[in-house]
Amino acid sequence: MPKVLTxxxxxxxxxxxxxxxxxxxxxxxxxxLKLRVEAAEAAYPEDLSPTNRNNxxxxxxxxxxxxxxxxxxGAVSDLIGEDILLYGSVLFFKEPKSTGFVSxxxxxxxxGIEPHTFITPWLALTPSxxxxxxxxxxxxxxxxxxRLHHDTFGEDNILTRGQTxxxxxxxxxxxxxxxxxxxxxxxxxTVHGSMPNHSNERRMGIALQxxxxxxxxxxxxxxxxxVVQGCDSGGDFVxxxxxxxxxxxxxxxxxxxxxxxxxxxxxxxxxxxxAY
Numbered sequence: 001m002p003k004v005l006t007x008x009x010x011x012x013x014x015x016x017x018x019x020x021x022x023x024x025x026x027x028x029x030x031x032x033l034k035l036r037v038e039a040a041e042a043a044y045p046e047d048l049s050p051t052n053r054n055n056x057x058x059x060x061x062x063x064x065x066x067x068x069x070x071x072x073x074g075a076v077s078d079l080i081g082e083d084i085l086l087y088g089s090v091l092f093f094k095e096p097k098s099t100g101f102v103s104x105x106x107x108x109x110x111x112g113i114e115p116h117t118f119i120t121p122w123l124a125l126t127p128s129x130x131x132x133x134x135x136x137x138x139x140x141x142x143x144x145x146x147r148l149h150h151d152t153f154g155e156d157n158i159l160t161r162g163q164t165x166x167x168x169x170x171x172x173x174x175x176x177x178x179x180x181x182x183x184x185x186x187x188x189x190t191v192h193g194s195m196p197n198h199s200n201e202r203r204m205g206i207a208l209q210x211x212x213x214x215x216x217x218x219x220x221x222x223x224x225x226x227v228v229q230g231c232d233s234g235g236d237f238v239x240x241x242x243x244x245x246x247x248x249x250x251x252x253x254x255x256x257x258x259x260x261x262x263x264x265x266x267x268x269x270x271x272x273x274x275a276y
Contacts, residue, residue, distance in 0.1 A: 004074035013079055013185065017142030018192070020176040020184030024071045024123060030181035034125040034204060036062035037091070040246065047247075051276040053091035055258045057208075057226075059251035063089060064242055067208050072121055073228055075185065076211045079119055083214050083230035085237065087111075087118070088258060090207040092158070094133050094197035099156040101133065101196050103164040106141075107210065108188040109149050110163055112220035112265045116146075116188040118212035124178035125204040132203040133195045135184060136173040141191035151270060156196070160266045160276060165191055178205075221265045224258050 002010050005022065013019040025033075040060050041048045048056065057063040066072070067086055076084055094100055108116040128134040141147075152162035168191060176184040186192055188210065197203050214235035217223060223237040240258065243251035267273045 002078040004071055005078040010078055013187070016137075016139040017190035018137045018139070018174075018176065018184060018186040021178050021182040022075055022121075022185065023181065024069060024183050025181040027180045030125055033062060033066060034180070037125065037204070044247070048091070050093070051274075052259075053093070054262055054276075055088050055255050056091055057086070057089040058240060058255040058258060059243055059247050061243055061246055063091070063206060066123055066206055067226075068228060068242070072123070072183065072208065075183075076119065076121065077229065079185065080117065080211065080213055084228040085212050085214060085216070085225040085231060086208065086228050087113070087210050087212060087225055088262065090209055092122070092203075092205045092207050094203040096197060096200045096202055099196050100158050101156060102135075102158050102192075102194040103152065103154070103162060104138075104168045104191055104193040105149060105159060105163050105165055106146060106189050106191055107186075109146055110161070110266055111188075111210070112218050112268065113188070113210075113212065113216050114219055115216065118188045118210040118216055119185055120188075120210045121183045121185045121208045122176075122178075123183040123206045123208070124180055125206065126180055126202060128176070128178040128203055128205060130175050130177070130195070131197075131199045132201060133197040134178065134203075135176040135186075135192055135194050137176055137184075137186060138168060138172055138191040139174055142187040142189040144189070146189065147191065153272065153274065160274060161270050218265070220268050221261045224261055
């Protein structure tokens, strides 16, 4: 029996490649988390700028606590089992009336991880709906294997390379609408993307990209992870610490190492490299 998700939610994930909405915390708790994230942004604007929002869970306790939230971890275990590793995180923010978007893509195409059994929760700190540019997913696309992608390096494309699936039936897309404190979870091969934020409100979310079992392997760079749960027998990975305090020495070093590793992986074979 699932511990956090209903059996219906588990079945929906396996059939369609995503599940949403999933209640994680109250809207008041989500607002409190949002304020802590914004306070960190205000205190360290260069360290949390739009081109530097990867792996903040390694150096900031507010994001670390979200990454290890018992409801999120419990939902993940319902889908992939008790042994859980966390590979990384991304703060996905869209400013009001901004043109930034995420093109149709599959996470498995560029993360360098095999097998493609890893999953990504996306936790909403603000409302996330079509007006604000919420995630859209193509149901069942995780069953089709890896699709052909091409790099666009589009100026407004939030993805590193602007990687884009060649052909998508956009009429089939489903909006993953979330209230603050809710999350979606999608499969590594689920085709998904998001449109610009046309509202007057900032859209804020934390992508925990991604949770996986100890059988997963990084095929390009170092396999740097946090042990979230289980994995008592060890494995072929390097363990990064949780931060004891915001920006402690070990946390900053771990984040720098993880970000450098991600740059090597995400831009593997690319024609150029951007600042994020």
